[in-house]
Amino acid sequence: MLTYFIADLHLTQEREDITDCFLSFLRNEAPKAEKLYILGDFFEFWVGDDDDDKFVLDIAAQLKVLSANGTDLFFIVGNRDFLLGKKYAKKAGMTLLPDIQVIDLYGTKAVIMHGDSLCTNDLEYMKFRKKSRSWWWQTIVRCLPLSTRKNMARKYRAKVAMRPENHKPQEIMDVTPIEVVKTLEQYNSQLMIHGHTHRPDVHQLSANGKDAQRIVLGDWYEQGSYLKVTENGFELLNQTFE
Structure with a gap:
């Protein structure tokens, strides 16, 4: 049995x-797994x-093929695609x-998430996150014409591109350690898997009085970049661009 986790594509x-690279992963690696989690x-x-753009519809079609062939697909929204819904x-x-979400990962209770909610020192973002996840804000945005929403997205991306990568200190951009422990203890778990920070690694810590x-x-x-998990353990793996 095999499970894959990916995020931040x-x-x-x-x-x-x-x-x-992703489509190659879908063709060659993902079909081997019983489950694929996109965080x-x-x-x-x-x-x-x-959105009726051909690009996003083609991606959906490729994912549907994987699902139809027996790999269960699960999705948790991130800070860029939080408007993605059931449709x-x-x-x-x-x-x-x-x-x-808490899952049973081959006998291990694991907490999985995108990870942005762990960055509590980024007060500016946390304020935006609270607003953007509210039902009223999303209702207003979804009522705007599609062309307006696409234009808003383009302007936002241009604004972000103008910022230097280190415009905020690392301790603000990374997770807050105490929030990690708090979340693990809230769900009585010893394993957390997340993305968002773009810093692939395996961190050892203590929660619930245990490792x-x-x-x-x-x-x-x-x-x-993907995480491969089997009954025998896990590996953080890379796939080069062709």
Whole structure:
């Protein structure tokens, strides 16, 4: 038995190398797994499930093939694609999960999530996150014309691109350690898997008075990155761009 976890692909038409790497992963690796978990920021941005762009529809079709062939697909939204909903998930053959989900991973109780909610020192983002996840804000945005939403997304991406990568200190951009422990203890778990920070690693810590682990998934900006989990353990693996 085999399970894969991926996050932070930031799929967009402008990055054909990332898309090609992901589609190769879907063809060659993903069919081996009984489950594939996508932990957010799968797309660079998401303007709504009514987006009729060929790119996003093609991605859904490829995911649907994987699902139809026996791999269960699960999706947790990230900070870029939090508007992705049930309509698109159905097209892609995916099951939407809440922001934080507890799963049985071959006998180990694991907490899985995108990871942005752990970055509590980033007060500016946490304020935006609270607003953007509210039902009223999302209702207003979804009522805007599709063209308006796409234009808003383009402007936001341009604004973000102008910022230097180190515009915020590392301790703000990374997770807050006490929040990690708090979350593990809330769900009585010793294992957490998340993305968001783009810092792939395996961290050892203590929670619930016992040893615990936090596995961070890598992004796909320079190479494919995924976590492989079997009954015998786990590996953080990379896939080079062709």
